[in-house]
C-alpha cells in the first residue's frame with residue numbers, strides 16, 4: 001500500500017479524496033493537512049470526510065508527516081501547494097497537485113521545484129477533460145481560421161479563481177493549435193461598445209452559480225453553423241479518481257513535471 005498524505009483535507013476535494021482512499025486497494029491514508037488555525041485540526045480525517053474513523057488526525061504541519069508519506073495529494077491554494085512542493089522536494093517524495101489559480105511567476109517556480117521530484121500537476125484530473133485537451137487542437141486546426149473560438153466555463157459560487165484552470169488550459173491548447181499567442185488574443189470580458197469581434201480572439205467566459213461542479217464548453221462559431229463541445233462533471237469523484245490514479249503512477253516515475261496526459265498515456 002502507498003502511504004498517501006492529503007493536503008486540503010477538510011475541503012471539498014479533500015473529503016472526496018479521503019473517502020476514495022479509504023476504499024482503495026493500493027493507497028492508504030497516512031496523513032491529512034489543513035491550514036493553521038482551521039476548525040478541523042485534531043479531528044479524525046475520515047470522520048471529517050464523512051466516511052468513518054480512519055485513525056488519522058488532521059494536522060497543520062506537512063514536514064512532520066513526510067517521514068511516513070510516499071506521495072502528497074494537494075488540492076488547497078497556490079501559495080500552500082508551492083510551499084508544500086518545496087518540502088516534498090527536500091525529502092524526495094512524490095506529489096500530485098490539482099490546485100488552480102497560480103500566477104505565471106508561481107507556475108515558473110512550480111516548474112523549477114518539480115525538476116527535483118516526480119510531480120503530476122493538472123488543472124483537471126478527469127479522464128473526459130484530458131481527452132478533450134487532446135482532441136480540441138485537432139478540431140480547431142481542421143476547422144481553420146473561419147471559425148470563432150469561445151471557451152465558456154461554469155462553476156459553483158464558492159470557487160475563488162477565474163477563469164478556471166481548465167478553461168485557461170483549453171484556451172492555451174487552442175491558441176497553440178492556431179499559432180496564436182493567448183497573451184495577445186485572450187479576451188476575458190466584454191461590456192459596452194466594444195466593436196466587432198476580431199477574428200483571432202479567443203474568448204474565455206466565466207459563470208459562477210449555485211453548486212455547479214464544473215462545466216466546460218468550447219464553441220466553434222462559423223457562418224450558418226456551430227460546433228459545441230461540452231464536458232460536465234457530475235461529481236467531484238471524477239477529479240478525485242484521477243488524482244488517485246496519478247498518485248499510484250507518479251511514485252514509480254523519475255523526477256520531473258508530468259500531467260494527466262502522461263498518467264493516462266494520452267500524449
Ligand SMILES: NC(=O)C1=CN([C@@H]2O[C@H](COP(=O)(O)OP(=O)(O)OC[C@H]3O[C@@H](n4cnc5c(N)ncnc54)[C@H](OP(=O)(O)O)[C@@H]3O)[C@@H](O)[C@H]2O)C=CC1
Nearest residue numbers: 008011012013034035075076080098099100123124125239
Ligand atoms: N485539478 C482538478 O481536477 C481540480 C482542481 N480543483 C482545485 O483544487 C483547489 C481546491 O478546491 P476545493 O477543494 O473545491 O476548495 P476548498 O476551499 O473546499 O478546499 C481547499 C482546502 O485547502 C485548505 N487550505 C488552504 N490553504 C492551506 C494550507 N496552507 N495548508 C493546508 N490546507 C490549506 C483550505 O482551508 P481554508 O478553508 O481554511 O482556506 C480548504 O479546506 C482549487 O484550486 C480548485 O480550483 C478542484 C477540483 C478539481
Ligand SMILES: O=C(O)C1=N[C@H](C(=O)O)C[C@H](O)C1
Nearest residue numbers: 100123124159164165166214
Ligand atoms: O474549483 C473547482 O471546483 C474546480 N476547479 C478546477 C479548475 O479550476 O479548472 C477543475 C474543476 O472544473 C473544478
